[in-house]
Amino acid sequence: RVEVDGESISYGLAVENGTIKVEDSGVSGEKIWIQAIGKASVVAVRSTSGGTIDLGREATILASGGTSVLGIYANDRGSVTAGEKLQLSVEGANAKGIIATGRGNISLAGGTIQASGAGSSALFADNTYASGTASQINGNGTFKLLGDVSANRNSEIGMTFSEGSFISGATQITGAGKINYDLTDSDWNVTGDSALTTLTMASSNIHFSGTNFS
Numbered sequence: 001r002v003e004v005d006g007e008s009i010s011y012g013l014a015v016e017n018g019t020i021k022v023e024d025s026g027v028s029g030e031k032i033w034i035q036a037i038g039k040a041s042v043v044a045v046r047s048t049s050g051g052t053i054d055l056g057r058e059a060t061i062l063a064s065g066g067t068s069v070l071g072i073y074a075n076d077r078g079s080v081t082a083g084e085k086l087q088l089s090v091e092g093a094n095a096k097g098i099i100a101t102g103r104g105n106i107s108l109a110g111g112t113i114q115a116s117g118a119g120s121s122a123l124f125a126d127n128t129y130a131s132g133t134a135s136q137i138n139g140n141g142t143f144k145l146l147g148d149v150s151a152n153r154n155s156e157i158g159m160t161f162s163e164g165s166f167i168s169g170a171t172q173i174t175g176a177g178k179i180n181y182d183l184t185d186s187d188w189n190v191t192g193d194s195a196l197t198t199l200t201m202a203s204s205n206i207h208f209s210g211t212n213f214s
Helices: none
Strands: 002-006 009-016 019-021 033-038 041-048 052-054 060-064 068-074 079-082 086-091 096-100 105-108 111-116 121-125 135-141 143-146 149-152 155-161 166-168 171-174 178-184 187-192 198-202 205-212
Touching (some): 068 105, 096 105, 096 135, 111 121, 121 155
Parallel strands (some): 002 033, 019 052, 033 060, 060 086, 068 096, 105 135, 111 143, 121 149, 166 187
């Protein structure tokens, strides 16, 4: 269990050019629990400069309170892997739940990802490098995804939603960004104008709600 509450920059778990692997100790069955609260920049989990973080299964990640709030952040070739049953929640204006930039890579295996606040995003990918390896967010499993999804410039978001998944939010693509959705026995509640690179569906439903449509 990690808790941080800072005045300037608050990091829950961070690695630069190294490796962190979280494993169940087998003693109590508890999984990692990280809460980051601050008044300025808040980052619950951050991997950068080629660093690697493996959060294991059933991680709980909470971030709130700052002027910049990030849940899981991979930047500058950093990578983060989260196993099944991830529970992630971020709160704040422009908060971002899962964010990959600068050729960062994040892999997800299912769980709940929620972003709340004006301009917030559940998934966000961007890349200032116009060529070469893209910033990537990839997920495969059963998800409850609550919040918008955005891919910008040389970045890719690929989500495979398994049986029982529920999605609520809009998708945005700018520049050379890509978003690929594959839904099986899942429901997507579209809350505004949305764009996808590819959409594959099997026994799934798309609903439209709200007033944020052109």
